[in-house]
Amino acid sequence: MAEKLMTIIEEICTLNPWFASLDPEIQKELCEDISIRPLSKDEFLYRQGQAITHIAIVRSGSLWAERSSSEGRNHVMAVMGPGFLGHVEWLVADTRSRYDVRASSISEVFILPLDGIRACLARSPELQRGVLELLARSHALLEEFQFVMAVYGNLEKVAWFLSIAVSGYCGLCKPNRVVPVSQMIIAENMAMSRQTINRMIRELSDAKTIVARREHIEVLDPAALDGICSFRQEMFLRDFPEHRDLPRDGG
DSSP, X not given: OHHHHHHHHHHHHHHOHHHHTSOHHHHHHHTTTOEEEEEOTTOEEEOTTXXXXXXXXXXXXXXXXXXXXXXXXXXXXXXXXXXXXXXXXXXXXXSBOSSEEEESSSEEEEEEEHHHHHHHHHHOHHHHHHHHHXXXXXXXXXXXXXXXXXXXXXXXXXXXXHHHHHTHHHHTSOOOSEEOOOHHHHHHHTTOOHHHHHHHHHHHHHTTSEEEOSSOEEESOHHHHHHHHHHHHHHHHHHOGGGTTOXXXXX
């Protein structure tokens, strides 16, 4: 049993840089009652309004956090690939899900009971600091997204979205050059029309920066994406210097 637990911990460490940074004893305590749950495509992990009983770390596949609009359309609020630990705010605040969380492909997730995490959190100042760090990163990404939507041009918006995803959402999960989203998901997130997103994706594809597939986008040149939007990032960091150390390489 102990050997199996250590194997699971080692796997999670390869998937999630934040978890890997924790003290090994805290890692073991957090994973004491861990389980693995398979999800079929379109199976829900949580429904909007459902009571939260556990935190999930994506092991494989991808999950989407969705919210329905007043017109009945589903809008993807977050794309969670391998290593994504979500949603950390549930540890300290909400007890009910604000989203539908479902598998967009055949997936597996590590399940960590919420009560056990909170008990560990109450005993460990180090874990408290770690959770506050995660919350700060999540808040910084939200601020940056709002800045992007207000300031960036369309090509820069798409480049920023893909750059953030490739970086592992600034260290929230494992960096991955394959972004498990379609063009239409990006269009919804960036408030673009189908024609506009097609044109932006074509421009990045022609420059051999990305390869667009039906259900995902592979990033060939992350540095080129950063180059498209880096000067805008400098503007953001000028106005929000507290986010200057936000990692973009998963470190």
